[in-house]
Amino acid sequence: MIKCGVVIFPGSNCDHDAYHVSKHVMDFETVFLWHKDEDLKGCDFIIIPGGFSYGDYLRCGAIASFSPIMKSIKKFAMDGGIVIGICNGFQILLESSLLPGALIKNKNLKFICKFVDIRVEKQDTPFTNSCTKKVLRIPIAHHDGCYYLEQSELDELEKNGQVLFRYSTPDGEITEEANPNGSLNNIAGITNREGNVLGMMPHPERASELILGSFDGKMIFNSVYNFLKKKGNN
């Protein structure tokens, strides 16, 4: 059985949503991981959920990146472990240097909470192998979601195929109007070079059941399930 760990920092607020989807929708064995612990409890898959870890003091995700649990997650990720950081979790992965770049305030300075469309850029990954649609409808809820990276590094990111999701129209067209926050190249989610760590601003855990208006987010968790199953965890 796949074992998933959901990290809790002071100020996390999507931890229970992530736990619910992992345990009750995906049927994974699921445990919470406390930020002060270093033990990952033998998890195969780590979710760093959204929220306002440490009140977003200093910079979003900055204080969390220095926590004991992140030390272990860095090691887990370096060894090829599957990690998803969602929203504030994405910010934490960037501050931890597990992913390149930074997330700054939305271009219009507003907190944006709405459904968006994101185009899946690659399907042969641990996070998208079961995406049966090219464009997923998943909500965002953030104030600091404008992805930034220096041009030369951005070119490198694109060249390596590390951009996994882009804000798009429902038809999958990449336009300025479809970009809610000013992210460079409409970036909504990226992976590390090795492809085992994903950071994304949209919340797949809020779109994994029909009753919530979309279950496109579940395709991402299904993909992780299929990837780990093939790898021999089940």
Next chain:
Amino acid sequence: MIARVYVNFKKTILDPQGRTIKKTLESLGYKDVLDVRQGKVFTLKFKDSLSREQVEEIIKKIGRDVLSNPVIEEFDYEVVE
């Protein structure tokens, strides 16, 4: 010893908060303000036993590793007393 660390966005980064403040200043009649960048100031108090060199060494390290994010920000500092 007391030092101040100033953290600001790199010049290449658009600062929407600074831009909004500049627009407000303009609307209030302050037409001579050409640009506004919003940053952060940290005031750090150090043990008296440290030399100025030791303090500067610590500031350079924490300025880079903790107080700023080198992807988007740069920092400067001054020892004030």
